[in-house]
Amino acid sequence: VREAGGNSITSLSSASHKALHRKSLIEKRLLLALDQENLEVLYQPQYDLSREKIIGVEALVRWEDEEIGVVSPDELIPIAEETGLINDIGSFVIEKACNQAVEWSKKGLGLKVSINLSVREFRDKNMAKTIMNSLTNTGCPAHLIQIEITEKFALEAEAESNIIKQMKILANEGITFVLDDFGTGYASFRYMQLLPIEILKIDQTFIHSLMMSDKNQKLVNGIVQFGKSMNITVLAEGVETEEQLQQLKQFGCNYIQGFLISKPVNEKEIERLVK
Ligand code: C2E
Numbered sequence: 001v002r003e004a005g006g007n008s009i010t011s012l013s014s015a016s017h018k019a020l021h022r023k024s025l026i027e028k029r030l031l032l033a034l035d036q037e038n039l040e041v042l043y044q045p046q047y048d049l050s051r052e053k054i055i056g057v058e059a060l061v062r063w064e065d066e067e068i069g070v071v072s073p074d075e076l077i078p079i080a081e082e083t084g085l086i087n088d089i090g091s092f093v094i095e096k097a098c099n100q101a102v103e104w105s106k107k108g109l110g111l112k113v114s115i116n117l118s119v120r121e122f123r124d125k126n127m128a129k130t131i132m133n134s135l136t137n138t139g140c141p142a143h144l145i146q147i148e149i150t151e152k153f154a155l156e157a158e159a160e161s162n163i164i165k166q167m168k169i170l171a172n173e174g175i176t177f178v179l180d181d182f183g184t185g186y187a188s189f190r191y192m193q194l195l196p197i198e199i200l201k202i203d204q205t206f207i208h209s210l211m212m213s214d215k216n217q218k219l220v221n222g223i224v225q226f227g228k229s230m231n232i233t234v235l236a237e238g239v240e241t242e243e244q245l246q247q248l249k250q251f252g253c254n255y256i257q258g259f260l261i262s263k264p265v266n267e268k269e270i271e272r273l274v275k
C-alpha cells in the first residue's frame, strides 16, 4: 500500500510538472503569435427562428502554433487570463471583429458580430475606450457589435462598480450585451436589473439534454418564458438536431446557434451560408 501511495505521489508531481512546462511553453509561444498576428478568428452563425435567417455570428479565437499544434480556447483562455495576455487576445479579436462587421455591412449583409470578453479584460479601466477606439478606427457602428459575458463575469461585476460603469458606457453607445452560459450555476435574476443585458444565451448542456427528459424541457421552456416576460431575447446554444430546433421554436425561443446551422467557419464560408 505504501509503495502504491508513493508511486501515485511521484506520478502526480510529474504530471503537474508537465502541466507547468506546457503552460510556460504556451505563454512563450502565445507572446510570439500575438506579435506576429498568428491567431485566427472563426465565426459561428446565430440564426433567427422567426425570420428564418442568419442575423449574426459569434467570433471564436483559433490558434495553431507550429511548435505545439492546435491549442483549444478552453486551454488557451485560462492561461491567457492568468498571464495577462488575455487583453492582447481581446484587442486582436475586437479589431478583427469590427473590420469584419464593416466589410459585411458594405456587402449589404448587416451581420452583428459577437465577441467574448472576460471579467479580467473589463478590470482594465480603459476597456470601454479601447472598444470605442476600435469602432472609430474601423468605422464600425456600435449596433453591429455584441459582447458576450459569462455568469461568472456577472457575479464578479456585481462587486466591482468600475466594471458596471464600463458596461453602461458601452451599452449607451449602442453595444449589446449577451449573458453567456446561462443556467450553469451563477445565475441571479438580480443581474438582469443591474447589468445592461439584452440577450440570454442558454448554456449548451441544457440543449444537449433537451429531448432526454420532461424536466429538461420544462426548464428550457421556463427560461424562454422568463426572457419573454423580461423583454429579453433568448438564444439557445449548441443546437445539433432538427428535433431540438423544432422544440425550441415551439417554446418561442428567438435565436439558435449550433452545429445544426453550422460549426464555426471562416468569413468566406459565412458569406456563402448567408446568401
Ligand atoms: P463559448 O463562448 O460558450 O462558445 C461556445 C463553444 O461551443 C465554442 O467552442 C463553439 O465552437 C462550441 N459549439 C458551438 N456550437 C456547438 C454545438 O452545436 N455542439 C457542441 N458540442 N459545441 C458547439 P470553442 O470555440 O472551443 O470556445 C470555447 C470557449 O472559449 C468559449 O465558450 C469561450 O468561453 C472561450 N473563447 C473562445 N474565443 C474566445 C475569445 O476570443 N475571447 C475569450 N475571452 N474567450 C473565448
Ligand code: CA
Pocket: 058, 116, 148, 180
Ligand atoms: Ca460565447
Ligand code: CA
Pocket: 180, 181, 201, 203, 204, 237
Ligand atoms: Ca456558451
Ligand code: CA
Pocket: 181
Ligand atoms: Ca463555455
